Amino acid sequence: MNEITQGFWDAWALILFFDPDLYEIIFLSLRVTVTAVVIASLIGLPIGALLAVNRFRHRRFVIALLNALMGLPPVVVGLFVYMLLSRAGPLGGFGLLFSPSAMIIAQVIIITPLIASISHQTVRDLWANYHDLLISLNTTRAQRISALLWDSRRALLTATLAGFGRAIGEVGAIIIVGGNIDHATRVLTTAIALETGKGNFAFAMGLGMVLIMLAIIVNLLIHNLTKTEQASTW
Amino acid sequence: MVILPLKMVGATAYVRGKRLVGPVDLTLAPEGFTIVIGPNGAGKTTLLRLMHGLQRLSGGSIDWAVSLTEARRKQAYVFQSPIMMRRRVVDCIAYPLLLRGENKKSARAKAKTYAERYGLGHVLQNWAPDLSGGEKQKLSLARALITEPEILFLDEPCANLDGRATREIEAILQKVQDEGNRIVMSTHDLGQARRLAKDVIFMLNGKIHESGEAEEFFSAPQTLEAQAFTNGEIVE
Numbered sequence: 001m002n003e004i005t006q007g008f009w010d011a012w013a014l015i016l017f018f019d020p021d022l023y024e025i026i027f028l029s030l031r032v033t034v035t036a037v038v039i040a041s042l043i044g045l046p047i048g049a050l051l052a053v054n055r056f057r058h059r060r061f062v063i064a065l066l067n068a069l070m071g072l073p074p075v076v077v078g079l080f081v082y083m084l085l086s087r088a089g090p091l092g093g094f095g096l097l098f099s100p101s102a103m104i105i106a107q108v109i110i111i112t113p114l115i116a117s118i119s120h121q122t123v124r125d126l127w128a129n130y131h132d133l134l135i136s137l138n139t140t141r142a143q144r145i146s147a148l149l150w151d152s153r154r155a156l157l158t159a160t161l162a163g164f165g166r167a168i169g170e171v172g173a174i175i176i177v178g179g180n181i182d183h184a185t186r187v188l189t190t191a192i193a194l195e196t197g198k199g200n201f202a203f204a205m206g207l208g209m210v211l212i213m214l215a216i217i218v219n220l221l222i223h224n225l226t227k228t229e230q231a232s233t234w
Numbered sequence: 235m236v237i238l239p240l241k242m243v244g245a246t247a248y249v250r251g252k253r254l255v256g257p258v259d260l261t262l263a264p265e266g267f268t269i270v271i272g273p274n275g276a277g278k279t280t281l282l283r284l285m286h287g288l289q290r291l292s293g294g295s296i297d298w299a300v301s302l303t304e305a306r307r308k309q310a311y312v313f314q315s316p317i318m319m320r321r322r323v324v325d326c327i328a329y330p331l332l333l334r335g336e337n338k339k340s341a342r343a344k345a346k347t348y349a350e351r352y353g354l355g356h357v358l359q360n361w362a363p364d365l366s367g368g369e370k371q372k373l374s375l376a377r378a379l380i381t382e383p384e385i386l387f388l389d390e391p392c393a394n395l396d397g398r399a400t401r402e403i404e405a406i407l408q409k410v411q412d413e414g415n416r417i418v419m420s421t422h423d424l425g426q427a428r429r430l431a432k433d434v435i436f437m438l439n440g441k442i443h444e445s446g447e448a449e450e451f452f453s454a455p456q457t458l459e460a461q462a463f464t465n466g467e468i469v470e
Contacts, residue, residue, distance in 0.1 A: 143333055
């Protein structure tokens with residue numbers, strides 16, 4: 001118990017005195033995760049909307065598959081990306097293994113199904129409401145998807161935030177493809193695992209606190225920025 | 235280019251093996267205010283949806299005086315339950331113009347004019363889903379009319395409104411008709427039908443049971459069912 005309390009205070013000291021190692025890790029974590037969330041949103045949101053608006057053969061199977069992929073084991077994704085990017089792999093020539101890019105690729109694979117699945121459910125509900133109006137107004141498919149995505153933007157932020165939450169806390173895949181290299185690919189989660197193993201609980205605790213605070217701050221920030229509909233009852 | 239007359243020949247609509255409407259033979263002239271009346275389930279809404287292209291045609295034909303693409307651009311539809319986009323009133327009204335490539339500034343300016351014309355000037359910046367029932371239906375009308383359609387379909391637009399809101403909507407419709415717009419509207423409110431109709435289509439069991447000029451229809455209905463309906467009796 002004494003160790004935990006001591007770790008807690010040491011952690012605050014690291015944060016408050018701007019420990020350079022700690023802040024390097026924080027900024028890399030944010031860079032990797034935010035990039036992954038942006039890319040995954042650009043892929044996942046239109047996929048979710050397309051699945052909501054389009055009727056095609058085996059649609060149910062695709063939706064079930066997408067939902068199943070939400071639970072994709074990160075370690076397996078890590079292994080898959082590792083094999084792709086390793087020197088003998090098909091994308092080995094790019095030299096991306098053990099770089100932040102490799103970590104971004106792994107995170108994109110992990111969170112895209114999550115974002116697509118949540119956005120599909122959100123857009124599907126709105127599509128049920130808008131269907132007759134958008135058909136009556138002679139909209140093209142692209143116009144429908146654009147209107148649905150725009151009008152459900154607030155709910156879709158929940159999808160991207162869920163993606164952010166999953167990505168920032170992810171460790172299995174990025175430790176495999178990033179290698180947890182100091183000053184190169186070390187992020188919050190991989191550093192916590194390493195420091196805990198070394199018995200450096202204060203630093204691990206500091207990183208853990210930052211991780212939790214980051215998740216809360218990002219959520220608060222996004223909700224604060226999207227208060228456009230605040231006065232509304234819906 | 236004038237998209238009317240609309241000619242329906244043997245038009246039929248089936249949904250999951252059940253016939254909802256048809257066969258219907260009907261010609262809509264370029265002018266007038268047609269009211270479609272009949273009991274619940276008679277096929278009024280389906281008939282309107284068939285004309286507008288919201289309901290897939292199972293048999294027969296529906297032909298406009300111009301190509302279908304051209305015809306679709308020059309018609310509008312107002313739903314019984316107003317569909318409100320999650321946008322501000324002004325943006326909801328401007329939306330059809332944006333779809334047609336008009337720039338945002340001029341679309342919003344025109345939307346403002348229409349909003350004021352239909353009594354929504356004071357709620358321009360409000361969120362559409364927060365409006366009252368009457369305001370929502372006025373918004374639907376403004377959104378439908380902003381593209382200056384040649385024909386306006388209305389599916390029981392006053393069904394969920396109180397007397398005052400109904401009177402306001404009727405006044406708007408009367409004005410729209412006076413400006414030369416073609417209107418086809420369904421209602422189960424006989425009083426409203428008498429007040430607005432120039433001609434009447436009486437539907438029963440998915441078919442046009444009787445049709446003709448409103449004055450003639452209400453003063454001397456030809457069939458027993460139409461007589462019973464106009465007398466306020468229950469017709470099934």
